[in-house]
Amino acid sequence: MNILFIGDIVGSYGRAIVKHLLPGIKKEFAVDFTIANGENSAHGYSITEKIYNELLAMGVDAITMGNHMWEKKEMVQKISSLERMVRPANYPPGVPGKDHLIIDFKGNKIGMVNLLGRVFMQCMDCPFQAAEKLMPKIKEQAKIIIVDIHAEATSEKNAMGYFLDGKVSAVIGTHTHVITADERILPRGTAYISDIGMVGAQDSIIGMNKEQILKRFTTQMPEKFEPTEEGPGIFNAVLLKVDTSTGKALEIKSIIKITEPLPMPKDEKERK
Numbered sequence: 183m184n185i186l187f188i189g190d191i192v193g194s195y196g197r198a199i200v201k202h203l204l205p206g207i208k209k210e211f212a213v214d215f216t217i218a219n220g221e222n223s224a225h226g227y228s229i230t231e232k233i234y235n236e237l238l239a240m241g242v243d244a245i246t247m248g249n250h251m252w253e254k255k256e257m258v259q260k261i262s263s264l265e266r267m268v269r270p271a272n273y274p275p276g277v278p279g280k281d282h283l284i285i286d287f288k289g290n291k292i293g294m295v296n297l298l299g300r301v302f303m304q305c306m307d308c309p310f311q312a313a314e315k316l317m318p319k320i321k322e323q324a325k326i327i328i329v330d331i332h333a334e335a336t337s338e339k340n341a342m343g344y345f346l347d348g349k350v351s352a353v354i355g356t357h358t359h360v361i362t363a364d365e366r367i368l369p370r371g372t373a374y375i376s377d378i379g380m381v382g383a384q385d386s387i388i389g390m391n392k393e394q395i396l397k398r399f400t401t402q403m404p405e406k407f408e409p410t411e412e413g414p415g416i417f418n419a420v421l422l423k424v425d426t427s428t429g430k431a432l433e434i435k436s437i438i439k440i441t442e443p444l445p446m447p448k449d450e451k452e453r454k
């Protein structure tokens with residue numbers, strides 16, 4: 183089975199790039215199932231129900247999240263009804279939303295887990311313990327398991343790769359919005375990459391307006407950050423080839439596409 187995992191989709195421009203490129207990529211790589219990280223899809227911060235539905239309509243089958251999970255407040259209420267979204271599993275107990283997701287695709291069950299790192303990030307429960315606790319439960323139901331480790335430090339993501347090697351099909355890093363060149367199959371059959379990058383404007387700082395980010399870095403003053411919505415687009419993802427009988431990864435390959443500038447909707451509401 184060919185599984186496409188798309189990096190953090192940043193704002194309406196990232197969504198426009200997914201809409202523009204995904205049908206062609208699915209054909210080119212014979213993609214069966216598509217997962218995307220949606221934590222920045224609503225104007226850079228979190229997601230809304232409307233955008234969740236928009237991404238599914240574009241051909242995304244499941245959505246993982248990250249540290250921006252709750253910045254659109256409606257998520258607190260709505261997440262429980264979003265059947266194809268998994269939130270980070272290592273929040274304290276009692277948080278709404280699914281700590282794992284299992285989707286049946288043509289008789290093959292695909293399990294998905296989203297974890298938040300703790301190095302240079304907000305204080306969370308231990309992602310390693312959370313993964314260990316969830317795995318037996320998921321394994322009972324799904325052979326294929328894809329883990330999104332949403333973290334800042336490559337060391338922490340690398341550690342999660344080896345921690346879960348042989349127990350899951352893939353450990354995929356997200357959050358930094360910069361694709362790394364270390365994709366490989368680990369010794370016990372788990373596909374790994376430290377970060378799969380993003381989908382957004384290329385002439386930006388990790389998808390966001392470069393003037394705003396530079397102002398913050400150079401003055402240390404508060405500054406509003408907004409996604410860049412013009413210029414060439416970048417689409418980062420990985421393609422995973424998984425053996426459905428064993429759940430082991432056979433191949434991991436990064437996909438990097440650059441688009442020409444795309445037209446944007448004029449309506450401010452549509453963009454946010």
Ligand SMILES: [Fe+2]
Binds near residue numbers: 221357358
């Ligand atoms: Fe992100």
Ligand SMILES: [Fe+2]
Binds near residue numbers: 221332
């Ligand atoms: Fe993030």
